[in-house]
Amino acid sequence: MTVTELTTIQNPAYLFEFIHEQSFKEYRCVLNNISTATPRFDEFVLIDGVDVNFDYNGYYIYNIYEQQSPGNLDPNNTVSMVETGRAEVIELDSPSNEYDSPIYFNIYEQ
Numbered sequence: 001m002t003v004t005e006l007t008t009i010q011n012p013a014y015l016f017e018f019i020h021e022q023s024f025k026e027y028r029c030v031l032n033n034i035s036t037a038t039p040r041f042d043e044f045v046l047i048d049g050v051d052v053n054f055d056y057n058g059y060y061i062y063n064i065y066e067q068q069s070p071g072n073l074d075p076n077n078t079v080s081m082v083e084t085g086r087a088e089v090i091e092l093d094s095p096s097n098e099y100d101s102p103i104y105f106n107i108y109e110q
Contacts, residue, residue, distance in 0.1 A: 003064055004038040006082040013070040014044070015078055018052070018060040018087065027052045027060075028073045048089070060087045 003014060018027040029052040035043035048054050062085055065078035072078065 001042045001044070001064070001083055001085075003033070003042045003066070003082040006080075007066050009066055009068060009079055012066040012068070012079075013072075014082075015065040015067055015072065015075060016044070016046070016052075017063040017065070017075055018054070019062075020056050021059045021061060023056060025055065027054060028075075030067075030070055030073070054089050057089050057091050060089060061085075062087050 013030050014033065016029050016031055019025070020027075029046065031044040031046060031051065033042050034045060035041060037043075046052065054060075062083075063075065063081055064083040065075050066080055066082050067078040069077070075081075
């Protein structure tokens with residue numbers, strides 16, 4: 001991401017808005033820029049289940065807004081949009097459970 005190049009205010013908080021492409025459900029959170037190389041790129045950490053709770057895997061349209069307030073979640077109350085794009089949310093594969101047990105065949109006669 002390169003939000004710094006379009007940011008117009010000092011020490012902004014960034015409002016992230018994610019819109020699921022099929023359900024159109026919206027998710028919002030405020031994240032801090034943790035990048036140390038802002039002339040080249042901006043880095044943010046988003047943790048599903050902590051910062052936002054995505055209900056669906058799949059593709060999302062994202063919009064990033066600059067703002068003064070670290071708690072505002074309304075895009076209408078921000079200064080301006082600094083980036084828009086497309087993101088994919090995927091669920092990490094969980095390890096499968098494998099059981100190694102002997103198989104016994106029983107024969108019952110009458």
